[in-house]
Amino acid sequence: MKYFLSTFVAFILLIAGNAYALVIPQGGKGDGRIQTAFYTPTQVYNIKASIGRAVLIQFEEDEYLDEEMGLLGMGDATAWNVAVKANNVLFKPLSENPDTNLIVNTNKRTYAFELSVLPKGKQMDTYVLRFTYPKKQMISRDEELRDQVSKEFANKSVNVKRMNQNYWGYGDDELAPTALYDDGRFTYFEFDNNKDLPNIYKIMPDGTEMLLNFTVKGNTLIVHQLNKEFYLRLGTKVLGIVNKGFDVNGRFNYHGTGNETDVRVLREKN
Known part of the structure:
Protein backbone atom coordinates (compact mmCIF):
# COMPACT_ATOMS: atom_id res chain seq x y z
CA MET A 1 0.00 0.00 0.00
CA LYS A 2 1.29 3.49 -0.89
CA TYR A 3 1.19 6.00 1.90
CA PHE A 4 1.89 9.63 2.79
CA LEU A 5 4.34 11.00 5.37
CA SER A 6 3.83 14.63 6.37
CA THR A 7 6.93 14.67 8.54
CA PHE A 8 9.46 11.96 9.21
CA VAL A 9 11.51 11.99 12.39
CA ALA A 10 13.78 9.47 13.58
CA PHE A 11 24.98 11.92 -5.08
CA ILE A 12 28.30 12.77 -16.17
CA LEU A 13 30.56 14.72 -11.63
CA LEU A 14 32.90 12.69 -9.38
CA ILE A 15 34.97 14.51 -6.71
CA ALA A 16 38.35 12.94 -7.46
CA GLY A 17 40.88 12.26 -4.74
CA ASN A 18 38.35 11.63 -1.97
CA ALA A 19 37.85 8.28 -0.31
CA TYR A 20 34.20 8.26 -1.35
CA ALA A 21 32.12 8.88 -4.46
CA TYR A 133 17.76 3.73 -14.68
CA PRO A 134 19.60 0.70 -16.10
CA LYS A 135 17.85 -0.57 -19.20
CA LYS A 136 16.99 -4.23 -19.58
CA GLN A 137 19.00 -4.70 -22.73
CA MET A 138 22.45 -6.01 -23.56
CA ILE A 139 25.03 -3.76 -25.18
CA SER A 140 26.80 -6.55 -26.98
CA ARG A 141 25.40 -8.59 -29.87
CA ASP A 142 25.19 -12.35 -29.51
CA GLU A 143 25.48 -14.97 -32.27
CA GLU A 144 25.94 -12.39 -35.04
CA LEU A 145 28.79 -10.78 -33.11
CA ARG A 146 30.37 -14.14 -32.34
CA ASP A 147 30.51 -14.98 -36.05
CA GLN A 148 31.87 -11.54 -36.93
CA VAL A 149 34.56 -11.63 -34.24
CA SER A 150 35.54 -15.16 -35.23
CA LYS A 151 36.29 -13.97 -38.78
CA GLU A 152 37.78 -10.59 -37.94
CA PHE A 153 40.12 -11.83 -35.23
CA ALA A 154 41.04 -15.16 -36.79
CA ASN A 155 44.57 -16.15 -35.72
CA LYS A 156 44.67 -13.17 -33.34
CA SER A 157 44.47 -12.74 -29.58
CA VAL A 158 40.68 -13.04 -29.04
CA ASN A 159 39.67 -16.52 -27.98
CA VAL A 160 36.12 -16.74 -29.39
CA LYS A 161 35.29 -19.92 -27.50
CA ARG A 162 36.00 -18.15 -24.20
CA MET A 163 34.38 -14.84 -25.19
CA ASN A 164 32.07 -13.26 -22.59
CA GLN A 165 29.36 -10.98 -24.00
CA ASN A 166 27.22 -10.63 -20.89
CA TYR A 167 27.52 -6.82 -20.62
CA TRP A 168 24.65 -4.49 -19.71
CA GLY A 169 24.51 -0.70 -19.77
CA TYR A 170 22.70 2.23 -18.18
CA GLY A 171 22.90 5.99 -18.70
CA ASP A 172 23.61 7.89 -21.94
CA ASP A 173 22.95 5.54 -24.87
CA GLU A 174 24.93 7.83 -27.22
CA LEU A 175 28.15 6.48 -25.71
CA ALA A 176 27.19 2.81 -26.15
CA PRO A 177 29.71 0.77 -28.16
CA THR A 178 28.43 -1.25 -31.11
CA ALA A 179 29.93 -4.34 -29.46
CA LEU A 180 31.48 -5.18 -26.11
CA TYR A 181 33.09 -8.45 -25.01
CA ASP A 182 36.11 -9.95 -23.24
CA ASP A 183 38.22 -13.07 -23.75
CA GLY A 184 38.94 -13.75 -20.08
CA ARG A 185 41.97 -11.40 -20.04
CA PHE A 186 41.26 -8.27 -22.10
CA THR A 187 38.08 -6.24 -22.64
CA TYR A 188 37.16 -5.10 -26.18
CA PHE A 189 35.03 -2.00 -26.90
CA GLU A 190 33.96 -1.64 -30.56
CA PHE A 191 32.76 1.75 -31.85
CA ASP A 192 31.51 3.18 -35.12
CA ASN A 193 34.34 4.93 -36.98
CA ASN A 194 32.46 8.25 -36.98
CA LYS A 195 32.07 8.36 -33.17
CA ASP A 196 34.19 10.39 -30.78
CA LEU A 197 35.89 7.94 -28.42
CA PRO A 198 35.11 8.24 -24.71
CA ASN A 199 37.46 7.82 -21.78
CA ILE A 200 37.08 4.49 -19.98
CA TYR A 201 37.11 4.31 -16.20
CA LYS A 202 37.30 1.37 -13.83
CA ILE A 203 35.04 1.42 -10.77
CA MET A 204 37.13 0.69 -7.70
CA PRO A 205 35.82 -1.27 -4.66
CA ASP A 206 35.33 1.99 -2.71
CA GLY A 207 33.20 3.48 -5.53
CA THR A 208 35.85 5.86 -6.90
CA GLU A 209 36.87 5.86 -10.58
CA MET A 210 40.30 5.15 -12.12
CA LEU A 211 41.09 6.22 -15.70
CA LEU A 212 42.25 3.23 -17.77
CA ASN A 213 44.80 3.08 -20.56
CA PHE A 214 43.89 1.20 -23.73
CA THR A 215 45.30 0.30 -27.13
CA VAL A 216 43.47 0.89 -30.41
CA LYS A 217 43.12 -1.74 -33.13
CA GLY A 218 40.96 -0.49 -36.00
CA ASN A 219 37.65 0.59 -34.47
CA THR A 220 38.24 -1.40 -31.27
CA LEU A 221 39.56 -0.11 -27.93
CA ILE A 222 41.33 -2.87 -26.01
CA VAL A 223 41.56 -2.52 -22.24
CA HIS A 224 44.20 -4.92 -20.92
CA GLN A 225 42.17 -6.09 -17.95
CA LEU A 226 38.73 -7.26 -16.84
CA ASN A 227 36.44 -5.45 -14.45
CA LYS A 228 33.00 -5.89 -12.96
CA GLU A 229 31.92 -2.34 -13.82
CA PHE A 230 33.12 0.45 -16.15
CA TYR A 231 32.13 4.07 -16.78
CA LEU A 232 32.45 5.63 -20.24
CA ARG A 233 32.70 9.44 -20.10
CA LEU A 234 32.64 12.02 -22.91
CA GLY A 235 31.97 15.62 -21.90
CA THR A 236 28.98 15.61 -19.56
CA LYS A 237 27.68 12.26 -20.87
CA VAL A 238 28.17 9.11 -18.78
CA LEU A 239 27.41 5.47 -19.58
CA GLY A 240 27.68 2.82 -16.88
CA ILE A 241 28.53 -0.73 -17.97
CA VAL A 242 28.11 -3.84 -15.82
CA ASN A 243 29.91 -7.10 -16.63
CA LYS A 244 27.42 -9.74 -15.48
CA GLY A 245 29.75 -12.51 -16.67
CA PHE A 246 32.65 -11.24 -14.56
CA ASP A 247 35.02 -13.87 -13.16
CA VAL A 248 37.21 -12.40 -10.43
CA ASN A 249 39.86 -15.05 -11.18
CA GLY A 250 39.93 -14.40 -14.93
CA ARG A 251 41.81 -17.25 -16.54
CA PHE A 252 45.44 -18.35 -16.50
CA ASN A 253 47.59 -17.41 -19.51
CA TYR A 254 49.02 -20.81 -20.34
CA HIS A 255 50.90 -19.43 -23.37
CA GLY A 256 52.98 -17.00 -21.30
CA THR A 257 52.63 -14.28 -23.97
CA GLY A 258 50.16 -11.58 -24.98
CA ASN A 259 49.25 -13.48 -28.16
CA GLU A 260 47.25 -16.72 -28.02
CA THR A 261 48.96 -18.01 -31.18
CA ASP A 262 52.45 -17.76 -29.64
CA VAL A 263 53.96 -19.87 -26.90
CA ARG A 264 56.83 -18.82 -24.67
CA VAL A 265 59.49 -21.53 -24.48
CA LEU A 266 61.76 -21.61 -21.44
CA ARG A 267 65.12 -23.29 -21.92
CA GLU A 268 67.36 -24.55 -19.16
CA LYS A 269 70.74 -22.90 -18.88
CA ASN A 270 73.72 -25.18 -19.49
Missing part, protein backbone atom coordinates in the same frame (compact mmCIF):
# COMPACT_ATOMS: atom_id res chain seq x y z
CA LEU A 22 29.80 11.90 -4.42
CA VAL A 23 27.64 12.49 -7.49
CA ILE A 24 26.39 16.01 -8.26
CA PRO A 25 23.30 15.72 -10.49
CA GLN A 26 23.47 17.65 -13.77
CA GLY A 27 21.00 20.24 -14.99
CA GLY A 28 19.24 19.81 -18.33
CA LYS A 29 19.36 21.98 -21.45
CA GLY A 30 16.55 24.15 -20.09
CA ASP A 31 16.66 25.24 -16.47
CA GLY A 32 19.68 23.87 -14.59
CA ARG A 33 17.62 23.49 -11.44
CA ILE A 34 15.75 20.58 -13.05
CA GLN A 35 18.40 17.89 -12.69
CA THR A 36 19.03 14.27 -13.70
CA ALA A 37 21.38 11.56 -12.46
CA PHE A 38 21.78 7.95 -13.56
CA TYR A 39 21.12 5.50 -10.78
CA THR A 40 23.74 3.17 -9.41
CA PRO A 41 23.45 1.66 -5.92
CA THR A 42 27.08 2.42 -5.00
CA GLN A 43 26.78 6.21 -5.31
CA VAL A 44 25.77 9.04 -2.98
CA TYR A 45 23.86 11.88 -4.68
CA ASN A 46 24.44 15.47 -3.60
CA ILE A 47 21.39 17.75 -3.39
CA LYS A 48 21.86 21.47 -2.81
CA ALA A 49 18.85 23.23 -1.33
CA SER A 50 17.99 26.80 -0.29
CA ILE A 51 16.14 28.14 2.72
CA GLY A 52 12.52 28.80 1.83
CA ARG A 53 12.54 26.59 -1.33
CA ALA A 54 11.34 23.01 -1.74
CA VAL A 55 13.16 20.12 -3.43
CA LEU A 56 11.36 17.27 -5.20
CA ILE A 57 12.90 13.83 -5.86
CA GLN A 58 11.00 11.74 -8.42
CA PHE A 59 11.66 8.02 -8.68
CA GLU A 60 10.50 5.61 -11.40
CA GLU A 61 6.74 5.68 -12.06
CA ASP A 62 6.04 2.29 -10.43
CA GLU A 63 8.42 2.92 -7.52
CA TYR A 64 7.23 4.02 -4.11
CA LEU A 65 7.59 3.54 -0.37
CA ASP A 66 5.22 0.85 0.86
CA GLU A 67 4.44 -0.41 4.34
CA GLU A 68 6.52 -3.58 3.91
CA MET A 69 9.74 -2.27 2.29
CA GLY A 70 9.43 1.52 2.65
CA LEU A 71 12.04 3.34 4.72
CA LEU A 72 13.07 6.99 4.92
CA GLY A 73 15.73 8.10 7.37
CA MET A 74 17.40 11.48 7.89
CA GLY A 75 20.39 12.31 10.05
CA ASP A 76 18.91 15.58 11.34
CA ALA A 77 15.16 15.22 10.87
CA THR A 78 14.34 18.30 13.00
CA ALA A 79 16.04 20.61 10.47
CA TRP A 80 14.00 19.45 7.45
CA ASN A 81 10.35 19.13 6.56
CA VAL A 82 9.73 15.93 4.56
CA ALA A 83 6.67 14.58 2.74
CA VAL A 84 6.30 11.39 0.70
CA LYS A 85 3.54 10.48 -1.77
CA ALA A 86 3.59 7.82 -4.50
CA ASN A 87 7.00 8.09 -6.29
CA ASN A 88 7.70 11.59 -4.94
CA VAL A 89 9.77 12.78 -1.98
CA LEU A 90 9.35 16.49 -1.20
CA PHE A 91 11.41 18.32 1.40
CA LYS A 92 12.77 21.73 2.38
CA PRO A 93 15.29 22.97 4.96
CA LEU A 94 13.99 24.63 8.12
CA SER A 95 17.24 25.89 9.67
CA GLU A 96 20.37 27.73 8.46
CA ASN A 97 22.80 24.83 8.96
CA PRO A 98 20.86 21.64 8.36
CA ASP A 99 23.46 19.72 6.30
CA THR A 100 22.76 16.02 6.74
CA ASN A 101 22.15 12.78 4.84
CA LEU A 102 18.97 11.10 3.61
CA ILE A 103 18.43 7.37 3.05
CA VAL A 104 15.40 6.14 1.09
CA ASN A 105 14.45 2.51 0.58
CA THR A 106 11.61 1.93 -1.92
CA ASN A 107 9.91 -1.20 -3.20
CA LYS A 108 12.66 -1.44 -5.88
CA ARG A 109 15.88 0.34 -4.80
CA THR A 110 17.92 2.00 -2.06
CA TYR A 111 19.10 5.60 -2.44
CA ALA A 112 21.68 7.63 -0.47
CA PHE A 113 21.67 11.44 -0.57
CA GLU A 114 23.89 14.16 0.90
CA LEU A 115 21.80 17.26 1.65
CA SER A 116 23.38 20.69 1.95
CA VAL A 117 22.08 24.26 2.01
CA LEU A 118 23.55 26.96 -0.24
CA PRO A 119 24.03 30.63 0.63
CA LYS A 120 21.52 32.67 -1.36
CA GLY A 121 22.65 33.44 -4.92
CA LYS A 122 25.93 31.54 -4.65
CA GLN A 123 25.28 28.38 -6.71
CA MET A 124 22.55 26.60 -8.63
CA ASP A 125 20.31 24.72 -6.23
CA THR A 126 18.10 21.72 -6.95
CA TYR A 127 14.37 22.07 -7.60
CA VAL A 128 13.64 18.65 -9.13
CA LEU A 129 15.87 15.54 -9.27
CA ARG A 130 14.97 12.60 -11.51
CA PHE A 131 16.89 9.40 -12.28
CA THR A 132 17.85 7.47 -15.38
